[in-house]
Amino acid sequence: MVQKNAVRELEDVVVKFVGDSGDGMQLTGTLFSDVAALAGNDLATFPDFPAEIRAPHNTIAGVSGFQMHMGKRKIYTPGDMCDVLVAMNPASLKANLKWAKPGATLVIDSSTFDEKAIEKAGYTENPLDDGSLAGYQVISAPVTDLTKEALSELGVDKRIAERTKNMFVLGMLFYLFERDLELPLNFIGKKFKDKPKVINANQTALKAGYNFGETTETISETFRVEPAPLEKGLYRNITGNVATAWGLLAASERSGRTLFLGSYPITPATEILMELSKHKSLGAKVFQAEDEIAGICSAIGASFGGLMGVTTTSGPGLSLKSEALGLAVITELPLVIVNVQRAGPSTGMPTKSEQSDLMQALFGRNGESPLMVLASSSPANCFYYAYLASKYAMEHMCPVILLTDGYLGFGSELFRIPDVSDLPAIKPPMADPNDPKYKPYRRDEKTLVRKWAAPGVEGLRHRVGGLEKTNIDGNVSTDPLNHQLMVNIREEKIARIADYLPLLEVNGEQEGDLLVVGWGGTEGALTSAVNRMQDEGHSVSHVQFNFIKPLPRNTREVLSGFKKIVVCELNNGQFVNYLRMIFPEIPYYQFNKVQGLPFHVQELTDEFTKILEE
């Protein structure tokens, strides 16, 4: 036994795994995160993979990454810069060193730093030798060679041995973070259950990596992250896209309306379609349409048929669906549209995240075409907002756009598993069979909501469609005053949903020097930045909007309590301009970033400090 190492206690730590796309970084990161979660840490993760499926080996374009942030306190984001960077080849080091904090720990597979790979990565000198890493704690080991050596007695072929190097490095990390090996060993057993050779190779490599850390002096200091004080309960790790899919399923179950998804594959929303395809046992009808338009139109058809119609997409797909959205507005049918936003315009940067579809969601249709817009703000709360989007769509008989984004969709965090029966009830306004008073546009006086009458139910025959109809009777009409009335009713019906929405909650004081305003997926970064400012004694509060149209009833009141307001968005100022339209009397600062990247906490606190000093 070598001498016991020094131990560093950490409040929170960001670990990033990077390597070639074939190096298994997603699996490595996921497994590392699962072990952290089981050890009681709070955490958030984000994968960063190239748009290409298999870019050329050892190139910058082929670098795949997985970042995770864990802590003994509440974790709000996958983190900005990393404390530990695990780099499996020269290209991944080259591409990611800029994301490592000064003094960060670098874990490097030195076996891959041969002349050719170094050149392909764009280095002129071997970075391991030229002193360029002097500002970091470098843990360099010939991981690939050591893995092959460790597996030499198992008789596995070279390719398997090579592919197992990620487990060796993971073993080193588990030693570095004082983790128990039992869980990952079991996980490997489960994952490769019909391939005993692969199990053996992976488990051997994992143990070898751990032992390497323990017995050599490569690692002189280990890290300790104590468990976080999480609320008691049953937990799992969940990505935003899976949470969205499950929220939809939960709403379908609670409402008693079968889920129908009409959707077309598009990055970064495809995972919702794939996830729902798996759950036929819950009755979900999943229709992979021939295009985005057929996706939404089939969902509208299903919704007319009395099912919970849903379509999922990303920005360019939402553009294609615009006309059909208007059809759902005028027919006043429930419809959930999930838009997992990505960087645009046009194809833009499909794997990069942005919040630039807000105006499209609010206004991107012909005619006066109001609908409800809401936004989820963390991977796990995609579950609740997908549930609520479905609830409001059905109870208020209108299309609802749920805005998430690639950052939420691919990102994951811990999810405290609810009991479906504890979720708010969903009561769709179904028309009674043979109701003699049934008329397609007869409305509830309070909510202005019409009844839902599906084909197949006796005594409710009627027609709806894209042509303007008379109120109550639903006959085709071009009467000027009727059109004015229907336009007003459709707008007012959406406005009245505000009576059923929760009020805004302010993080911090209700009055003060600065209110930081965000919406949707920026919540984690804004919360972290504002908490930091508050800890430093600044009079800064934060409010995050999940309900965009209609706005919560106390919006004006909340905005009125502060000397300055800054609206932070990953676009050129869409929400701030929406607020300017509705509350023109309030002056706003705006902070915008459109780089396909999330906000970093540091740039936010710098900006807030600047505004406070102005």
Added chain:
Amino acid sequence: MISYNKVEKSPVELSKQDFVSDQMVKWCPGCGAHAILAAVSNVFPKIGYKKENFAMVSGIGCSSRFPYYVDTFGFHGIHGRAAAIASGLKVANPGLSVWVATGDGDSMAIGGNHFIHVLRRNIDINVLLFNNRIYGLTKGQFSPTTPMGAVTKTSPHGTIEPPFTVSGLVMGAQGTFFARVPDNNVKLMTEVLYEAAKHNGTAVVEILQNCIIFADKIHDMVTNRETREDRQVILRHGEPVIFGKERNKGIVLRGTSLEVVEIGKNGITEDDLIVHDMYSSNPGIQRMLGWMKAPDYPVAMGVIRAAPSESYDDLSERQIETAKKTSDIKSVNDLLRSGDTWEI
């Protein structure tokens, strides 16, 4: 009455009157669409489903006003998308008899993609394709079925686009049912619509419809009452392909193509003629019959193809039933608790 399919039957006999809506029919006097409405009103009570189980879906165009004129559930959609809306409706509730009213512009131009894919999937809906070879509602522009060279409002020098042959497109898209009828033969149309309803899968019925305002007599060479017996051949399953005023002409297969022959001439007898097999899954001869064009050939009417096959909606229901039986995940609570979870 139709017996094998999954739509619930009416306990009482319905009549034509049961399907007359209270809306004023606003098609031009003399429009071929009136005949289609008559045939549909004839056939719905014969089909025998409960009134509530009929749903009519349409897109945009003159044809697409159809849902207002029958007393069923109706959905008037947007341009080209009727097939997609109807697909969602039928998959949502296979217990409905779903009918699409569409035109040549609606389904072959703007809605072409949905049209071919509903056929490929074989969703059990019935498509009434009003083919008047013109855009009527927008007042006279050429459509994807307008004859080459035709002068229209947007082709003052004549079109330079070859038209679609609807049967070719349907069979090219692997459609399992195709029929063609002229708008001036309501009896045949009623028979054909009944066959379409019976078919488990997407049934396309092309109706050669006259637009009296913008393309009057466009089908006249084929549908004219004086000459139609020589210009049309009405196909009947299991019967030889015979036509003509004198019932003395027929179609034979010679080499790789069809040929018109006269019975009694050159030693030709009825036995030499093609016997129509609408149920054949191989579309070879059906395609050739559907492709026949005037004046060289008679135009084939009636059911040209009705190949038995499984419908998408049946397969969809079956997958769900199986999954419900075999999966451990019976509720969303089960799902939430599946896989890796831990207690804190």
